[in-house]
Amino acid sequence: MKNAFQFxxxxxxxxxxxxxxxxxxxxxxxxxxxxxxxxxxxxFNFENNGEAGSNRLDGTKELLKNVLAELEQIxxxxxxxxxxxxxxxxxxxxxxxxxxxxxxxxxxxxxxxxGGYKFVVSAPEPKSVVSPSITNIQGWLAGLKGxxxxxxxxxxxxxxxxxxxxxxxxxxxxxxxxxxxxxxxxEVARLFSLxxxxxxxxxxxxxxxxxxxxGPYNYNGTRKWLRSFDQRLRESxxxxxxxxxxxxxxxxxxIHVSKPPExxxxxxxxxxxxxxxxxxxxxxxxxxxxxxxxxxxxxxEHEQFSRLRVTAATLSELSAARELLEKxxxxxxxxxxxxxxxxxxxxxLVAESLARHIYGHQGKNIQIFADNSNLAVNPYxxxxxxxxxxxxxxxxxxFSKDDPFVMALKKELEDHTDEVYVQREALDGMFTFYDSTRxxxxxxQVASVTFDLLLLLVLGSYLIVLFSFLVITTRGLDxxxxxxxxxxxxxxxxx
Numbered sequence: 001m002k003n004a005f006q007f008x009x010x011x012x013x014x015x016x017x018x019x020x021x022x023x024x025x026x027x028x029x030x031x032x033x034x035x036x037x038x039x040x041x042x043x044f045n046f047e048n049n050g051e052a053g054s055n056r057l058d059g060t061k062e063l064l065k066n067v068l069a070e071l072e073q074i075x076x077x078x079x080x081x082x083x084x085x086x087x088x089x090x091x092x093x094x095x096x097x098x099x100x101x102x103x104x105x106x107x108x109x110x111x112x113x114x115g116g117y118k119f120v121v122s123a124p125e126p127k128s129v130v131s132p133s134i135t136n137i138q139g140w141l142a143g144l145k146g147x148x149x150x151x152x153x154x155x156x157x158x159x160x161x162x163x164x165x166x167x168x169x170x171x172x173x174x175x176x177x178x179x180x181x182x183x184x185x186x187e188v189a190r191l192f193s194l195x196x197x198x199x200x201x202x203x204x205x206x207x208x209x210x211x212x213x214x215g216p217y218n219y220n221g222t223r224k225w226l227r228s229f230d231q232r233l234r235e236s237x238x239x240x241x242x243x244x245x246x247x248x249x250x251x252x253x254x255i256h257v258s259k260p261p262e263x264x265x266x267x268x269x270x271x272x273x274x275x276x277x278x279x280x281x282x283x284x285x286x287x288x289x290x291x292x293x294x295x296x297x298x299x300x301e302h303e304q305f306s307r308l309r310v311t312a313a314t315l316s317e318l319s320a321a322r323e324l325l326e327k328x329x330x331x332x333x334x335x336x337x338x339x340x341x342x343x344x345x346x347x348x349l350v351a352e353s354l355a356r357h358i359y360g361h362q363g364k365n366i367q368i369f370a371d372n373s374n375l376a377v378n379p380y381x382x383x384x385x386x387x388x389x390x391x392x393x394x395x396x397x398x399f400s401k402d403d404p405f406v407m408a409l410k411k412e413l414e415d416h417t418d419e420v421y422v423q424r425e426a427l428d429g430m431f432t433f434y435d436s437t438r439x440x441x442x443x444x445q446v447a448s449v450t451f452d453l454l455l456l457l458v459l460g461s462y463l464i465v466l467f468s469f470l471v472i473t474t475r476g477l478d479x480x481x482x483x484x485x486x487x488x489x490x491x492x493x494x495x
Contacts (some may be wrong), residue, residue, distance in 0.1 A: 008407075040089070075167040085439070127436075128434055132426050133399075137210070139413035167330060184343055195415035218296070239269060239404070246315065275362075
């Protein structure tokens with residue numbers, strides 16, 4: 001199975017490289033096309049996922065991802081005057097391609113006299129989405145009150161953006177970006193709900209869980225969610241941990257911050273995460289990037305917190321920030337390339353680091369969420385939610401008001417947290433979205449004109465023979481012959 005996949009992947013890489021060069025050439029030269037149809041292998045079909053993937057990418061798979069990512073960026077950032085469609089290879093498509101390839105080899109292009117194939121896409125005329133919206137979901141775990149109101153306790157926020165963007169919205173499932181972050185947040189919420197359900201183990205910190213939308217669009221939902229906080233809640237946040245793309249790494253993760261490493265909270269975050277990571281057998285690196293206040297563009301989700309003077313950091317497998325609409329859960333971000341073991345290790349890192357900070361166990365080798373305990377990370381829970389996210393396109397403007405997936409996230413947070421709140425906001429008008437994200441492609445084999453003429457001749461001959469037979473059997477041969485005789489001329493009598 002592995003060797004077969006490697007063969008198919010190598011074959012497909014060559015094809016994709018050709019397609020990327022072909023598209024770039026046609027765009028550069030402004031050549032006219034009726035449309036573009038890209039055929040993807042079945043490993044990218046989220047409706048037909050096979051075995052779970054592995055984060056260990058060999059050179060061929062890495063090349064495949066890079067080339068497909070380059071192709072998608074060409075399609076996203078270029079104004080194309082013709083439609084672009086995506087489909088998955090199957091036996092029927094391969095049979096058509098083999099026939100077309102055979103015609104190309106013989107040097108006989110499809111014409112009216114030779115015949116060919118006709119591609120028909122059944123879809124209504126796309127219309128712009130009026131007032132696209134985004135939805136944020138938050139849950140709350142109140143800390144041990146002591147004698148004061150729980151809202152006076154310090155708060156730690158755990159945040160993950162859940163929506164995606166890609167050249168093909170109906171295929172943008174984003175298993176890694178940021179399905180992995182959503183899975184990690186839900187599992188962390190489940191683990192701490194067990195701790196906080198017992199007053200004896202409830203910490204003196206409030207925990208705020210946020211599933212935000214608008215991530216690919218400059219974290220638009222995160223900004224609006226934060227601005228909806230009252231001043232008291234915002235000031236109570238010690239720090240926020242944003243989880244982004246943690247499903248495809250091996251030996252190291254990165255913590256991205258906006259405040260200098262000398263900041264007391266940043267030092268504490270780094271110490272907690274570094275010590276836990278060392279015990280788990282991998283490294284966590286710190287990367288500091290100052291915010292340019294004059295530039296509205298943010299590179300990471302935590303920067304929306306930092307703009308409001310809230311200490312925050314982003315945990316990610318990515319060492320550098322992505323460009324706008326890059327690595328936002330597009331074509332290549334499928335379940336096959338995500339390793340659930342990487343997500344489980346990330347959950348352990350976040351949960352243990354937060355627990356040591358909340359319960360004052362910094363520097364102590366105490367595993368609160370130890371394996372084989374009642375508080376262990378549940379791999380079945382992680383796998384189940386990863387499968388759900390890997391089968392759900394999540395381009396936010398196409399979500400309905402009561403979208404089942406959004407309601408499922410809300411229900412899951414309600415099972416593990418309190419005071420679950422759903423915030424629905426209009427997406428800032430930076431992009432125009434069009435509906436009709438799915439269409440049915442019909443391929444018809446068109447006969448040539450020569451075939452039509454031959455068929456007409458055969459039918460005509462058949463009708464003549466049939467007519468002659470019927471006349472002979474009913475009237476006789478003389479009547480048939482008389483039909484073809486020239487009628488006698490009539491003489492005109494003159495006076």
